[in-house]
Amino acid sequence: MKWETVVGLEVHAELSTKSKIFCACTTEFGGEPNSHVCPVCSGMPGTLPKLNRRVVEYAVRTGLALGGKITVNSKFDRKNYFYPDLPKAYQVSQLYAPICRDAGMEIEVNGNKKVIGIREIHMEEDAGKLIHDARNNRTQMDFNRCGVPLIEIVSEPDFRSGEEVLAYLEKLRETLLYLGVCDCKMQEGSLRADVNLSVRREGEELGTRTEMKNLNSFKAIGRAIEYETERQIKILEWGGKVTQETRRWDDDKGESFGMRSKENAQDYRYFPEPDLLPLYIDDEWLQRIKDSIPELAHGKRERYQRDFGISEKEALVLTEHKNISDLFEAVSAKSGEPLEAAHLLTGEIMYLMNNANITPEFLAVDAGKLSVLINLVISGKINRNAYKETLAAVFDADVDPDEYIAKQGLKMVSDTNIVGDAVKAVLAENTEALADYRSGKEKAFGFLVGQVMKKLGGTGNPELVRKALKDSLSV
Amino acid sequence: MFDLSTLTLAKLIRDREVSVKEAVCGYIDEIERTNNKYNAFITLAKERALERVEIIQAKIDSGEDLSLLCGVPIAIKDNISTAGLKTTCASKMLSDYVPVYNATVVDKLEQAGMIVIGKLNMDEFAMGGSSETGIFGVTHNPFDETRVAGGSSGGSAAAVAGKQIPLSLGSDTGGSIRQPCAFCGTTGIKPTYGAVSRYGLLAYASSLDQIGPIANNINDCAALFSLISGGDIKDSTCVSEKSFAFSENNEERMEGIRVGLPRNYFTSGIDSGVKEAVMSAVKEFEAAGAAIIEFEMPLLEYMVPAYYIIACAEASSNLSRYDGLKYGYRSADAKTLSEVYLKSRSEGFGLEVKRRIMLGSFVLSSGYYDAYYKKALQTRALLKDAYNRLFTQFDVIISPVAPTTAYKIGENIDDPMKMYMGDIYTVSVNLAGLPAAALPCGFDGDGLPVGFQLIGDAFSEEKLIRIARIYQNRTNYHNTTISAGRK
Numbered sequence: 001m002k003w004e005t006v007v008g009l010e011v012h013a014e015l016s017t018k019s020k021i022f023c024a025c026t027t028e029f030g031g032e033p034n035s036h037v038c039p040v041c042s043g044m045p046g047t048l049p050k051l052n053r054r055v056v057e058y059a060v061r062t063g064l065a066l067g068g069k070i071t072v073n074s075k076f077d078r079k080n081y082f083y084p085d086l087p088k089a090y091q092v093s094q095l096y097a098p099i100c101r102d103a104g105m106e107i108e109v110n111g112n113k114k115v116i117g118i119r120e121i122h123m124e125e126d127a128g129k130l131i132h133d134a135r136n137n138r139t140q141m142d143f144n145r146c147g148v149p150l151i152e153i154v155s156e157p158d159f160r161s162g163e164e165v166l167a168y169l170e171k172l173r174e175t176l177l178y179l180g181v182c183d184c185k186m187q188e189g190s191l192r193a194d195v196n197l198s199v200r201r202e203g204e205e206l207g208t209r210t211e212m213k214n215l216n217s218f219k220a221i222g223r224a225i226e227y228e229t230e231r232q233i234k235i236l237e238w239g240g241k242v243t244q245e246t247r248r249w250d251d252d253k254g255e256s257f258g259m260r261s262k263e264n265a266q267d268y269r270y271f272p273e274p275d276l277l278p279l280y281i282d283d284e285w286l287q288r289i290k291d292s293i294p295e296l297a298h299g300k301r302e303r304y305q306r307d308f309g310i311s312e313k314e315a316l317v318l319t320e321h322k323n324i325s326d327l328f329e330a331v332s333a334k335s336g337e338p339l340e341a342a343h344l345l346t347g348e349i350m351y352l353m354n355n356a357n358i359t360p361e362f363l364a365v366d367a368g369k370l371s372v373l374i375n376l377v378i379s380g381k382i383n384r385n386a387y388k389e390t391l392a393a394v395f396d397a398d399v400d401p402d403e404y405i406a407k408q409g410l411k412m413v414s415d416t417n418i419v420g421d422a423v424k425a426v427l428a429e430n431t432e433a434l435a436d437y438r439s440g441k442e443k444a445f446g447f448l449v450g451q452v453m454k455k456l457g458g459t460g461n462p463e464l465v466r467k468a469l470k471d472s473l474s475v
Numbered sequence: 476m477f478d479l480s481t482l483t484l485a486k487l488i489r490d491r492e493v494s495v496k497e498a499v500c501g502y503i504d505e506i507e508r509t510n511n512k513y514n515a516f517i518t519l520a521k522e523r524a525l526e527r528v529e530i531i532q533a534k535i536d537s538g539e540d541l542s543l544l545c546g547v548p549i550a551i552k553d554n555i556s557t558a559g560l561k562t563t564c565a566s567k568m569l570s571d572y573v574p575v576y577n578a579t580v581v582d583k584l585e586q587a588g589m590i591v592i593g594k595l596n597m598d599e600f601a602m603g604g605s606s607e608t609g610i611f612g613v614t615h616n617p618f619d620e621t622r623v624a625g626g627s628s629g630g631s632a633a634a635v636a637g638k639q640i641p642l643s644l645g646s647d648t649g650g651s652i653r654q655p656c657a658f659c660g661t662t663g664i665k666p667t668y669g670a671v672s673r674y675g676l677l678a679y680a681s682s683l684d685q686i687g688p689i690a691n692n693i694n695d696c697a698a699l700f701s702l703i704s705g706g707d708i709k710d711s712t713c714v715s716e717k718s719f720a721f722s723e724n725n726e727e728r729m730e731g732i733r734v735g736l737p738r739n740y741f742t743s744g745i746d747s748g749v750k751e752a753v754m755s756a757v758k759e760f761e762a763a764g765a766a767i768i769e770f771e772m773p774l775l776e777y778m779v780p781a782y783y784i785i786a787c788a789e790a791s792s793n794l795s796r797y798d799g800l801k802y803g804y805r806s807a808d809a810k811t812l813s814e815v816y817l818k819s820r821s822e823g824f825g826l827e828v829k830r831r832i833m834l835g836s837f838v839l840s841s842g843y844y845d846a847y848y849k850k851a852l853q854t855r856a857l858l859k860d861a862y863n864r865l866f867t868q869f870d871v872i873i874s875p876v877a878p879t880t881a882y883k884i885g886e887n888i889d890d891p892m893k894m895y896m897g898d899i900y901t902v903s904v905n906l907a908g909l910p911a912a913a914l915p916c917g918f919d920g921d922g923l924p925v926g927f928q929l930i931g932d933a934f935s936e937e938k939l940i941r942i943a944r945i946y947q948n949r950t951n952y953h954n955t956t957i958s959a960g961r962k
Binding site for chain 1: 575677712839844
């Protein structure tokens, strides 16, 4: 029997509210250590939490977008454990009545569609950070991140491969971005995933699972799943037993290491948080949250096809990443040319991104400049060659298109005299190609067009060049 | 000055017949003269007070009307956060801890022009009923210095009884305002849960704790209550929207008032001196025209266990933050992180606190949660229902505060069960979140004060205070002070 990998995911997403979950401190990333703290989030004795309603709205928004049931009578619980990054020595979280249950998301891997179950989404507060200073062997505490709101999205163990996990994470990230609830920067820790993994012979009961932490990129997650699958299979094939434990992934070494086993597992002594009232979401509030959900990828996809006549294929590419669809919408609005904007983003811009090795989340091009370029090419001020060249300059160096075109002399030449002179000169210089054409070789025509264009510095009006050349040849 | 009611003193200050400085310095002198006897004060904030004196006097001189207690000195239980002023919880763990912020009640008092002149002794982290467990030593009962002042707000009650301060703030989690009031012959109010902001109260048991006033009579208590009550955006559990509106009256009759008397509170485990004094209070109510209706209080045997399970569970979590890392005591010889936790907490907390942390951790741990904590919550819900039903029949319930009067220092300290059973009459009020006022009603055979409590329905402080006031209008126990003995 074949081995099968079974994975469940716990995804932590930091919500991009302006202030923290229980106080008015900023959630901004970074800052001088302990500069974004107050008596509440630093856990000073006697302070009390005050729930930020926006956090609830973001969590509910996510739950609704993922098709979940919203718990209208929700509450918070305390998760107790000692660690220096947790100033109150308990984390306010939700165990008994999480804000959302029974959600799910459809993924597609190699053409196969599958729904991944999401058991629950709960709200909680983030912990601080410990900074280890190796030089003087000291550890310092930075509480800036304490109290930054998180949602934890807990999947069912529905994944059977690393590809499925990555497809889910990609789609989840895009959904959170579209919802505007999380900026999803894995490198800043605003999106984190823990992997629960076990292996079994197909058809058998679930095996013992391990939980893997410290996965800081999608790539690391893929590698870690591969590594852990092999590690567990090896143990089982040698007749051993997998230990239920938490393991830490070391991406540099490409290995994971056991942190603590179940025997040493902490008893978190959860109990209802007495400092917060139970959370009730009435119909009116729920409706307002529903109404605040922005248009998501599939909605945009349909609208682009319906309203702009964009092809299904292009609409798909445009909506795969929020950054791209945002750019598309800005460029089409500014230029008034949605079709051309779609071609531009799915064609030339994708090509430039690939060459520069830039992923969609990091794409930063000025929508205004792209619209200017589109209007220039459509109105015949520049030709396609000049368009591409200027585009590359805008993409690489953020140049001003008008200035660049003027400076490089890329304005389209539509003066029949100038074009006529260029044609004459080319025909005089390329007698061989001329002879080929006359002897019926159609290819030679294209070559001659190219030569005329070259003579015009690439800026000739292509239609005019063709016409002038045809006219000269038919004489 | 020391024998005036606080409201009278406040009026003299407002009328500029007594200066704020005279009042404040008079009391400071008194504290300095007597504190070695009572040990009610942990910290005397002389400089802070004198600075405020000038500011407040200037405001009074310019005709500004800050509040009806403007210019009056007050002292605060040492588990309430005061910015820049040590807040120790009478614990080694926090013996040098200076908060960076004021509790909401402290802000409110200062806005009202009151002057905080010190911090008061208590049981460590408010865990106890005798004010013997604090690191700064035992608080002595001004009526008999060989006896305890009660607790945990022992300092708050003793300082008022000993005329060291006209008013104080205490906190009541299971009787910690009412019992020391009964032991020291003072008057105190444990407000409805959610009537006074807990922001800045160093939590013992969050779902039970409430800050409340202690004074020599119900009017002074009510005046102070009117300043500290009301909503606070910093405390989600503080649900009352308006603060209590203070008014005085000279009523002496209470026709139409229905007073519930829990028969089974008097059958066993109660000292005869206490029983007699409380029954005399019942007679007084009857004489005033109230209807006395006896009833059987349900769930009596479950009250103390449910209280200790819930309070300790919450305490085990609330006190986890004292880990030796950020503030407070850190063991000097801890070498690893787990040693910092273990040694700092072992050395920084006293025996009773550790006992409750362990009990609380146990009842919340997996495998025991359902058997203990969950059961206790169910008991609490039943108790709330029972009280709700009772308050359809009664306006107030009258009950003893404690089964005994003040006992000898050291007498019960090694017998936690006896100590815990001393809370039998008070804890149900906290479990149900109700208001109660403790009032003096006489003396036992040893001449020690006896107190009783009036328990009201949630947010019925106005009615409760009115009834208490009628009682004090008819009696003089609240004016029987120790001043004669002090000469």
